[in-house]
Amino acid sequence: MATGIGIVVIGRNEGPRLERCLTSLAGAADKVVYVDSGSTDDSVQMAQRLGVEVLELNLAIPFTAARARNEGFVCLQRLLPLMRYVQFVDGDCEVAAGWLPKAQAFLDAQPKVAVVCGRRRERFPQRSVYNLLCDLEWDTPIGEAKACGGDALMRADAFAAASGFRPDLIAGEEPELCVRLRAAGWKVWRLDDEMTLHDAAMTRFGQWWQRSLRAGHAFAEGAFLHGAESEQHWLRESRRAWIWGLCIPLTIVIVSALLGWSGLLLLLIYPLQVVRLARRGERSTRENWLQAFFLVLGKFPEMVGQVKFLLNKYGAGKSALIEYK
Template identity: 55%
Template sequence: MNAAAAPATPPGLGMVIIGRNEGERLRRCLESSQAVGERRVYVDSGSTDGSVQLAIEAGAQVVRLDMSQPFTAARARNAGLRELRRQCPGVTLVQFIDGDCELLPQWLGSAERFLTQHPDIVAVAGRLRERFPDKSVFNRLCDIEWNTPVGEARSFGGIVMVRVEAMDGAGGFREDLIAGEEPELCVRLRARGGRLWRLDEDMAWHDANMLRLSQWWRRTLRSGHAFAEGASLHGQPPERHFAGETRRALLWGAALPLAILALACVTPFAWLLLLAYPLQWLRIGLRLARSHAPIPWLQGGFLLLGRFPEALGALKFYRGRLVGRRSGLIEYK
């Protein structure tokens, strides 16, 4: 696959690109979106690497976020959509994309046709692939994460085509969320009767550039924060948004280790409880192997190890809520 020049797109389709110091990744993103022409808005969150000039030279409309307010991807996407509608009042569909991604040539046309043929679908995404999956185990794990089930979906990520009318009805992204803003929006879209779909078609390349354990740790910590905050918003039945994910993170990443340490003060047999971790790894690995996951035991090991940074992220959210202070952006690049 490559991101060669794509055919012209329908006049009702626009694009919002967000980024912060993405460098060469942003250049590839802009080149892959040339078919949209003037109906592109690039929103910059305080870049210092020349990203703004790069976007201007590529012919995109540019929005620079006010640096006096906290940056979030949600805030950037909302600002981009507002500017897109100001510049192109007739836009009915918006393709959101992050600056570290590169659209595939056929995607915009395929997604637009699907939404035209299915008026009950409000958002559509495709297969996002990691550009360099063999560069690190962390990139490989990202590529596996992007491979979500085909068909009707409960949520989408940051690379998605959405009906502008549906975005308006749901109120857009929650700008105060530092992560997990896409699935939170999906909860509100579905609550209004909107349906989401994942096509069996390649959509874009993604360049995580995640080469170190510390990057993976921070990204996973951010996920834990998103789980806890999402559950605080929509965790009650029937939605139970991120309730299970938060519960698992706190159980395996906080409650069980603390229980072992506490019981060890009473009896040395408490350390036997550590056997729960290899047993859990075995259970996860077997489940992944049965589902034909490409690297089930390695993936299972990182899923289990990830409970610790997830728990820290969740506790970070709870601490912030307790003292009345919101968390700042958690970046891994």
């Protein structure tokens, strides 16, 4: 039965994760396009064996996930002219059974909603603290939302009218698109339904640091593009990164230089902030403390990401992907 749904899956060297992803989509939509960004494993061949349309990106043009999704959408438009909805999925995610019919029914009943997403869960939160942090991050409030993540069902006409994702963004392209969609009068919604299982595969501190650095870069670019508008997109997140990641440490250094070792007592502001955030948590004691600790620690790589954006924007730097896998 025709659903009017097309699916764009993006990935590179995802291996078994991609196979799980594509298998979970079998028979769920009218057409699935897998956009590959230079895999050196058998991702392309495996997708073809599963009967999926494969689009291999021209890597002579700088790659971003935003560009990959856009090109996948254009391919779907050609293959599926009557497409009404497009589901974007990252290749390291498995789509939950029943998600697409529920999401489609919601959009059918809510003509003012352009984007609907559901619950994204981490597949192996017990394997590392970093996977657990991702799982906690995915647990966001349901109802009307400001943004979605990389997995979401969108109205094809709304996506096309907004000219899709900004292809030059190396991170944070989904919230940026949602800012423009909401400015055009559309709504974004999150349902309390299982949508995807994500496999972050983060087992090392360095991976977490890179991911946090990328978030800081996204905050900076988002604030640059839309921070001056009424909702001040990611302006607060950017300011927090500068305050906690640079301003407070510099203040401590200056005070210590003037007053001696007693100035280092100001470092207590960091554990006090951890305590404050942990006490506000609504999960288990362990999860609250872990999340609070890494939220505070994360301000340092986020600040580095902010600096990286400024160097790329105003200096001799060049935007490049910030990858953690």
